[in-house]
């Protein structure tokens with residue numbers, strides 16, 4: 001697990017043109033959900049393309065602790081023998097979700113309406129993140145939460161013995177909160193209703209329907225109204241996990257800023273709740289061709305042909321686009337530093353409660369690389385220096401955050417002088433093959 005081993009410094013030098021095909025791993029959000037819903041179905045779910053990143057491996061381990069049989073058959077090929085909704089057994093030890101907000105919040109949701117007690121913890125990053133956003137709605141079902149000050153881990157959840165269904169308006173745009181409430185609603189009798197004012201990633205809704213839950217989504221002036229009927233018998237599925245657009249973002253953005261690059265990134269999700277980065281890059285003038293649009297694993301996908309784009313322009317990213325690209329602002333800010341003009345990212349305060357405070361981590365690291373930044377609580381503004389114009393020659397602090405580590409390594413691939421990160425070890429949480437994949441495309445990454 002990241003944060004428990006030694007820090008692994010890494011340095012990126014100015015890269016030769018990136019060329020070739022970048023096959024990124026399975027989607028992290030969908031991988032967590034496949035394991036969790038597999039554990040709540042009756043019988044055997046088969047999963048192909050599962051992301052074998054540490055976050056997902058920690059969720060697999062947690063599902064075993066709740067009584068499901070979870071087995072790896074070959075790389076990416078897994079089976080889950082589920083115990084049914086309400087069939088979890090009480091874990092006999094603390095559940096350690098490592099670095100994963102998605103893991104801990106979704107798992108709290110799916111045990112909160114079963115009569116049992118479970119204690120959760122995580123690494124130094126996860127122990128700082130707010131859990132009240134899920135324990136508040138879980139308490140409406142009748143669950144109780146006992147954690148550290150500010151709703152932090154370690155935290156014990158006492159599941160509701162007699163859960164009641166809930167109607168809940170999600171106060172922050174968060175797919176994790178929405179999903180925790182829906183998963184808790186599975187074991188409450190009657191209809192649980194979740195209302196989200198701003199659409200967030202919809203993988204839980206798609207997968208719950210796929211596993212046979214009765215669920216409807218109504219788009220109203222209030223937002224999306226999701227109604228779930230409790231206590232279904234979930235049917236095991238064959239789940240083909242599509243590639244992760246949040247991982248694809250890294251080779252795509254690297255190719256845009258490393259001179260002479262021309263790469264193909266196959267099977268990138270075009271799900272409108274996930275593709276905000278690609279829309280933004282095209283608005284900035286990126287040379288991206290969306291080839292061969294099709295469906296894979298129930299998601300719309302395309303192959304992205306990406307070429308170096310030497311005349312990117314700074315833009316104002318519409319704040320309402322934030323939920324569809326929330327994990328991509330760190331790498332977008334690196335692209336923005338290589339554009340001409342100013343890129344304004346407003347409505348992004350959720351970035352402050354991720355694996356690190358991502359506004360602060362990007363602002364401090366880019367400043368150290370010679371880029372002018374402005375920020376406030378909810379805003380990040382990057383003053384671009386044009387293609388190849390970032391001076392670099394600095395070390396960025398990654399604060400146990402995989403996306404900060406990958407973003408600064410890509411920054412170094414296009415900067416005048418090398419860029420280092422103090423710790424690349426968290427990259428295994430979401431993109432364990434990052435170093436090998438980027439090196440094969442032509443990047444120069446050095447340990448130390």
Ligand SMILES: O=C(O)C1=C[C@@H](OP(=O)(O)O)[C@@H](O)[C@H](O)C1
Pocket residue numbers: 028029030101102173174175176177179201326327350
């Ligand atoms: O539901 C999910 O799988 C995720 C939701 C998002 O978090 P929030 O729900 O906190 O916005 C995102 O940042 C995270 O990487 C994955």
Ligand SMILES: C=C(OP(=O)(O)O)C(=O)O
Pocket residue numbers: 028099100101102103327354355403430
């Ligand atoms: C925010 C992220 O993940 P999580 O919330 O699951 O830790 C992420 O992967 O960028």
